[in-house]
Amino acid sequence: MADDLERPASPSPEEPEPHLPPATIYPFAFASGIALILVGLIINWWLAVAGGVLAVVFGFAWIREATREVRAAPEPEPAAGEPVSELAVEEEGVEQPERYPRAVFLELSTLGIGAAIGGLVTVPALGFMIAPAFVGQESDEIDIGPLDNYPEQQYVVAQFNSKSDQSPEVGRRAAFVRNNGQVNGVPSFTIISNRCAHVGCPTQPQGLPGDAKKITTPSGQVTITPVASVSGFQCPCHGGAYDAEGNRIAGPPVRALDRYQFLIRNGSLVLAKPYSVGKVIGTGAQAQIKSYKEHDPGQHVDGLEQYLWPVVP
Amino acid sequence: MATRPKSKRQQQLEQAAMIPVDWLEERSGLVGGLKYFLFRKVPAESNWFHTLGSATLTAFLVQVVTGVILAMYYKPAPEEAYASIQNITNDLTLGWLVRGMHRWGASVFIILLFLHMGRVFLFGAYKYPRELNWLIGVILLTLALAEGLTGYLLPWDQTAYWATVVAININANAPIVGPFLGDFLRGGAEIGEETLARFYSLHMLVIPGALFALIGLHLYLVVRLGITAPPWTKVAGGYEPSQNGTPVRKGLVEPRPRGNGAVVQRNPEL
Numbered sequence: 001m002a003d004d005l006e007r008p009a010s011p012s013p014e015e016p017e018p019h020l021p022p023a024t025i026y027p028f029a030f031a032s033g034i035a036l037i038l039v040g041l042i043i044n045w046w047l048a049v050a051g052g053v054l055a056v057v058f059g060f061a062w063i064r065e066a067t068r069e070v071r072a073a074p075e076p077e078p079a080a081g082e083p084v085s086e087l088a089v090e091e092e093g094v095e096q097p098e099r100y101p102r103a104v105f106l107e108l109s110t111l112g113i114g115a116a117i118g119g120l121v122t123v124p125a126l127g128f129m130i131a132p133a134f135v136g137q138e139s140d141e142i143d144i145g146p147l148d149n150y151p152e153q154q155y156v157v158a159q160f161n162s163k164s165d166q167s168p169e170v171g172r173r174a175a176f177v178r179n180n181g182q183v184n185g186v187p188s189f190t191i192i193s194n195r196c197a198h199v200g201c202p203t204q205p206q207g208l209p210g211d212a213k214k215i216t217t218p219s220g221q222v223t224i225t226p227v228a229s230v231s232g233f234q235c236p237c238h239g240g241a242y243d244a245e246g247n248r249i250a251g252p253p254v255r256a257l258d259r260y261q262f263l264i265r266n267g268s269l270v271l272a273k274p275y276s277v278g279k280v281i282g283t284g285a286q287a288q289i290k291s292y293k294e295h296d297p298g299q300h301v302d303g304l305e306q307y308l309w310p311v312v313p
Numbered sequence: 314m315a316t317r318p319k320s321k322r323q324q325q326l327e328q329a330a331m332i333p334v335d336w337l338e339e340r341s342g343l344v345g346g347l348k349y350f351l352f353r354k355v356p357a358e359s360n361w362f363h364t365l366g367s368a369t370l371t372a373f374l375v376q377v378v379t380g381v382i383l384a385m386y387y388k389p390a391p392e393e394a395y396a397s398i399q400n401i402t403n404d405l406t407l408g409w410l411v412r413g414m415h416r417w418g419a420s421v422f423i424i425l426l427f428l429h430m431g432r433v434f435l436f437g438a439y440k441y442p443r444e445l446n447w448l449i450g451v452i453l454l455t456l457a458l459a460e461g462l463t464g465y466l467l468p469w470d471q472t473a474y475w476a477t478v479v480a481i482n483i484n485a486n487a488p489i490v491g492p493f494l495g496d497f498l499r500g501g502a503e504i505g506e507e508t509l510a511r512f513y514s515l516h517m518l519v520i521p522g523a524l525f526a527l528i529g530l531h532l533y534l535v536v537r538l539g540i541t542a543p544p545w546t547k548v549a550g551g552y553e554p555s556q557n558g559t560p561v562r563k564g565l566v567e568p569r570p571r572g573n574g575a576v577v578q579r580n581p582e583l
Contacts, residue, residue: 130497137502163505169391170505199482201475237479294502296485296495308488313496 026062030055134313140164141263142271143217145224150179150189150269153284155205155230155244157194159223160271168220175260175271176205176233180285188285192233192246193258193274200297201237203257205230217268233257245280245287254300256280259289278302349536356542362436363540365429370528372422376460377521379415387467389513391506394469419461426457438541446534453527456520463516466509477512478504 036051144158156177163171173194180188196203207230214223232249233242241250246257256279261272275291278301282288292301293312300306319327338344355363386405388397401408430450433439439447466477481504485495500507 133496133500133507134493137496139502162503166505167391170508171503199479199486201479237475296492297482298486299492309492310489312492313502 022065024062024065026058026065029058030062033058137313139273140219143219143265143268144175144177144222144271145215145217146268147179147187147264149213149215149224150177151226152179152181154178155207155227157205157209157223157225157227159225161220164219174202176227176230177269178230178284183285187264189262189269190245190284190287191260191262191271193260194233195258195297196235196237196240197248197253197255197257197276197297198235198238198240198251201235203233203235203240203242206232206234245283246277247280254298254305255302258294259291276301353536353539355540356546358543358546359540360543362432362543365425365432366535369422369425369429370532372418372425373457373524373528375418376415376422379411379418380517380521382411383415384517389467389510391469391509394467394509398468398470419464423457423461426454430454436541436544443534443538443541446531446538449527449531449534453524453531456524456527460516460520460524463512463520466512467516469509474504477508481508 033051033053033055036054037048038051040046040048040051140163142160142162144160150156157174158177159172159174161168161171162173176190176192176194178190180190182188194203195201205227207227210226210228212223212225214221216222230244232244233246234240235251235253239251240248240253242253242257243249246259248254248256256277258274258276260274263270263272274294276293276295277289277291280287280289290302295301295309295312299309299312334344383401386397386401386408388394398412401412403409433447433450462477462480465480466473481495481498484498485491487494496502498508498511499505500511
């Protein structure tokens, strides 16, 4: 910009005043609306609705206020005496204007080929970066040992390695297993994941732990610890508390503890797919449970909030 | 004090010393560029608050240097990560110092970032024509916090592991995109071996690369637009170095500038 060099060190007298928007209360009203939405989300839905109305109304008013001058200003018409662009001059000199000059073709084809080469490199790399996180998420079936390790009507903590192809450093998980006895000749188990439904810390059973026992199953080493008179489960991180069925009774969790499907193979209890639970109605073998696809901790599976996460991978 | 005229020998020596500098300047223009960068005009009332940005940059460079050295000894695998950190801290010569610098420097970096941001906010230095630099600064802040998050997992102890579980699950609670973001950060449905490698890559390569690029852009805009005078400036309309370094003073249109001293002369060519 050569013009900069010739710019005078002192401003010309006709220089306009710097633009400052007029003083307005709208941003504060808008911000109050937003604050009201957030408070309302916690306290009362109607408060949130009122806040939303405030935010929309004053946000709109603010936008109108801020853009008033711009909207009022008419588009300047191109002056008649304006010099024509170089391109136009050039074209006037040519008798038959070239519709699609070679320069344009070369420019576009260079850009196109460049984009194609870039895409060939970038798309697979991005795919490799993103896709593996979303495929092959099926959980392994985990053999947690013979049934006689799980006495009736008592919780047992089973610690196991959740992924056979991963180091126990990261794959170690625990489940709270309670044998509910037989229902119409079919064995019933309550198997609760220890992953807190708030943000995923490990919950602990509230009871009297017995002696731990290590057994080896086809799924690797499993540690079994019976816990007597379990009144519920608690999370050490943020104080989430659950009753003996895994229902939230206090603290920040948004749903009940996740559970595992199970099967019995060769006299051994095998954990199958984990699933998420909103709320457990009833207890033990008589419990009524609506099972949802496994969600990350902290996500609602029922109620209005479930629509915050419409698609879960 | 009157300066004594330089002896002929001294003059010859100085000329000889300038030969490599001139050689470099003639072939690259780097010396002139560096002089332009270092000796550009700044407002007369610049003060210590204006050094917070440079301090933040220094903290970042300390993180880069110590991080690169730590990467020579750190092993980002689940069975080895914790042991290699112990090795760095307890066994390797001066390892405790470099790790300590990186660990505490991370906090210093973030604290300085916030102080720098506060200075810019309170001085009104985010206003026209520097809005874009504020936006870049916001992205830099986000990336710096992401560095903190990804670096926190690497010691691979209980605190690191569970803090990361919690942090990822908080990310996974973002509406609509959350579940996908969570799986992307974890590298799967559960925290695993991939998570550590992934965080190491983000912490070492991806985020620092973005930080370097954006810091370069940030500095370019600082040099191009100049530094804002403090709001208590007595120079009417503030004092703004123009793009070519010639100081531009706004005429005495107003006895005191409204708001702060950041009123710039509008360049009709822009």
